[in-house]
Amino acid sequence: MIRFLICSFALVLLYPTAIDLYLVGLPQIAHDLGATESQLHIAFSIYLAGMATTMLFAGRLSDTIGRKPIAIAGAIIFIFASLLGGQAENSTVFLVARFAQGIGAGSCYVVAFAILRDTLDDQRRAKVLSMLNGIICIVPVIAPVIGHLIMLKFPWPSLFSTMAGMGVLVCLLSVLVLKESNTNRLGRSNHTTLVPDPFAPGETQHSQFTNERFLDRFFVSRVVITSIGVTTILTYVNVSPMLVMDAMGFDRGGYSTTMALTALVSMLASFSAPFLLSIFKQRSLMLFSQGLFAAAAIVLMASGLSLLDQVANLIGFSLICAGFSIGFGVTMSQALSPYSQRAGVASSILGIAQVCASAFYIWLMGLMGVSALNMLITVLALGGVISAALILLIPLPALPTCCKANEEITRAS
Structure with missing residues (x-):
């Protein structure tokens, strides 16, 4: 192992x-x-x-x-x-x-x-x-x-x-x-039948793979949640120079220190997640991470309206990093859970969606002339609502018996 x-x-x-x-x-x-x-x-x-x-x-x-x-x-x-x-x-x-x-x-x-x-x-x-x-x-x-x-x-x-x-x-x-x-790869099986591959017209795949479909509402929901999470953290990284150096007046040294401290928060939150998973359910941690995003949106909005000092942005940044670190690993794990046979394609779809969603959002907000602060607040607020709704409405399904058997075979081999 x-x-x-x-x-x-x-x-x-x-x-x-x-x-x-x-x-x-x-x-x-x-x-x-x-x-x-x-x-x-x-x-x-x-x-x-x-x-x-x-x-x-x-x-x-x-x-x-x-x-x-x-x-x-x-x-x-x-x-x-x-x-x-x-x-x-x-x-x-x-x-x-x-x-x-x-x-x-x-x-x-x-x-x-x-x-x-x-x-x-x-x-x-x-x-x-x-x-x-x-x-x-x-x-x-x-x-x-x-x-x-x-x-x-x-x-x-x-x-x-x-x-x-x-x-x-x-x-x-x-x-x-x-x-x-990958003990279940196609080359190992001699007794499964070939059926049309819905993702590659004209090609075939083994029938055991057809039970692991990607147009499943649970998988799609987790793709959306992880894509929003990655979009949030990349938006923060992209706009942080403008918020820290322009809005808050920090120099390059201060900016480097800020990024180092928020990275430290991310690291501590990530390493605390395994301990938290021993106490709380996965869904509870996922909802908690969205709560941290919501809190970050409130802090940043209050700072933008001059209700709080600009230094309060540092609290908002820390909440963003902590929220992403606590929720992302759990959500990625759930997204991969149903796929004992097609884990490679599943992880590919997740990666592509995350990269494309973040790039498209940052490009679109820039094209529309949205300010750096509002760009970050929008993805935190809107993305948090969407993610929380998906977590509540589409829970983790029970693993099919066949998948459990496949997992046991994989563990033993």
């Missing part, structure tokens, strides 16, 4: 590290490539685009041929893409490298969640996902510091060499440590 947890954590960490490690070198990268910093900021969107376009493809393949081959392939792609990014001599090659990094990281990201679905029951999976979220929250704080230390002695390509080194480590773990967890 430990090997699965170590490998899953390593696979997931490629995604946030590739976002945050190189940011400290962005001015030097722009200078050397003859581009502006604003032009290179599109690298973030390009990276997410690479992830989104790969996730469903990687998920389907991991359900068919296994998790391990996709993890290895994703790590290899990430390694070569990182090396290409470090050797780029113009912005076009750099953006291509970032897209390819997204392909590699997206493949590993999908496989990590599928592995946890294969190997853990609902309660343990919820706890592990909460802890994983806590570790991910540390990366935005640690990665820029590591990047700064690297650039004290080495040029910016060394940042991408470091990413490539991480890819090598993940690849070695996938080859030497990771065992195949």
